[in-house]
Amino acid sequence: MTAIAQTPIDGLQKQNLGYLETLESEGYEFRSQIITEFDQANASQNVNINLSKDYTYIVVALGDSNIPGIALEIKPSKNAKVSEQSLANGMTGQSYQLVPSKSGRFKFSINVSGLSASSKGFVSFMVLRK
Numbered sequence: 001m002t003a004i005a006q007t008p009i010d011g012l013q014k015q016n017l018g019y020l021e022t023l024e025s026e027g028y029e030f031r032s033q034i035i036t037e038f039d040q041a042n043a044s045q046n047v048n049i050n051l052s053k054d055y056t057y058i059v060v061a062l063g064d065s066n067i068p069g070i071a072l073e074i075k076p077s078k079n080a081k082v083s084e085q086s087l088a089n090g091m092t093g094q095s096y097q098l099v100p101s102k103s104g105r106f107k108f109s110i111n112v113s114g115l116s117a118s119s120k121g122f123v124s125f126m127v128l129r130k
Contacts, residue, residue, distance in 0.1 A: 070123060079102055
């Protein structure tokens with residue numbers, strides 16, 4: 001029998017699954033997920049997504065155990081009602097409920113903070129809607 005060490009990305013996927021199951025139990029359906037590697041030189045990434053005023057969205061950026069901090073910015077925030085959602089203890093990231101006032105393109109900036117020069121980590125960016 002071979003023991004396989006759990007990597008930070010394995011832990012991130014487990015954490016994602018638990019979070020998704022909770023949101024799906026509240027009526028949200030999974031729309032998309034992007035997992036990206038971050039390091040000190042590449043600590044920011046932008047994602048552009050078209051959202052419809054007919055839905056309520058949850059957008060979330062979760063980091064693996066190597067990611068010290070994440071800030072998620074939404075633009076244009078004035079075109080939506082935005083409220084921060086709490087994450088379970090031990091989760092690194094940010095989650096927002098978003099209710100667009102009109103359909104259109106939104107820009108999400110994922111910014112990782114606190115990485116040392118030698119460390120890398122993964123961030124999962126997910127969108128759900130109901």
